[in-house]
Amino acid sequence: MAEVNLLARLPQTKRNLQQRHEGQTAENIATACEFGQAYFDGPREVGYGGYRYDGRWIPIAEDIVRHFGLQAGQRVLDVGCAKGFLVKDLMKVCPGLDVYGLDISEYAITHCEGEVVGRLHVGSADRLPFPDGTFDALISINTLHNFERAGALRALRELVRVSQARRKMFVQVDAYHTPAQRELFMNWVLTAKYHDYPKGWIQLFKEAGYEGDYYWTVLEQ
Numbered sequence: 077m078a079e080v081n082l083l084a085r086l087p088q089t090k091r092n093l094q095q096r097h098e099g100q101t102a103e104n105i106a107t108a109c110e111f112g113q114a115y116f117d118g119p120r121e122v123g124y125g126g127y128r129y130d131g132r133w134i135p136i137a138e139d140i141v142r143h144f145g146l147q148a149g150q151r152v153l154d155v156g157c158a159k160g161f162l163v164k165d166l167m168k169v170c171p172g173l174d175v176y177g178l179d180i181s182e183y184a185i186t187h188c189e190g191e192v193v194g195r196l197h198v199g200s201a202d203r204l205p206f207p208d209g210t211f212d213a214l215i216s217i218n219t220l221h222n223f224e225r226a227g228a229l230r231a232l233r234e235l236v237r238v239s240q241a242r243r244k245m246f247v248q249v250d251a252y253h254t255p256a257q258r259e260l261f262m263n264w265v266l267t268a269k270y271h272d273y274p275k276g277w278i279q280l281f282k283e284a285g286y287e288g289d290y291y292w293t294v295l296e297q
């Protein structure tokens with residue numbers, strides 16, 4: 077189990093973090109938590125403000141393949157895959173890699189990239205519809221914090237259950253290192269329900285028997 081920044085080469089989106097997120101109303105939070113059209117392709121106040129493929133995940137896919145030594149014929153699952161951008165790019169950078177995705181959003185799955193049609197499943201991370209030991213590697217980026225703590229624990233246990241090599245796993249979740257970062261996060265959070273300092277997350281990983289790698293999404297001024 078190691079802290080490793082596999083998203084280091086993802087371009088940072090610039091946001092004005094000076095003020096409280098003006099869209100952070102109860103109504104917008106409820107809309108965002110539906111993970112429907114509004115969250116992905118609606119206005120910025122309720123989510124991405126347009127979630128379109130632009131190839132930005134290719135370097136991350138390269139780093140994931142290198143980090144885990146993935147090879148053609150191996151099976152990989154991206155939990156919280158949205159429209160399947162990373163699924164597509166993993167297959168692009170490692171031809172023959174057998175990559176699948178799962179997401180709770182029917183909207184995202186029905187608006188996926190053409191290359192991944194048939195590879196994406198609608199479902200919840202805490203009830204993976206796969207037999208034990210199905211995947212050689214698992215990834216879940218910015219998804220598990222959308223559960224309360226008990227749900228995140230169930231989801232981590234599911235990752236472990238469907239994994240063949242218990243260490244070839246990577247999760248990235250919302251966290252903060254300082255009270256100031258926590259306050260900034262609280263002023264912006266839309267969908268996350270469980271978030272914590274790294275120490276709290278690592279405790280949760282241990283409870284779940286999760287032995288994979290991890291990293292943090294931290295808002296900075």
Ligand SMILES: C[S@@+](CC[C@H](N)C(=O)[O-])C[C@H]1O[C@@H](n2cnc3c(N)ncnc32)[C@H](O)[C@@H]1O
Nearest residue numbers: 111156158179180181199200201217218219222
């Ligand atoms: C912040 S997005 C991250 C998407 C993608 N992994 C990325 O990094 O661009 C969070 C994703 O988690 C999905 N999600 C939320 N709750 C989920 C659940 N219980 N099971 C599976 N996916 C879920 C959402 O639909 C959304 O696609």
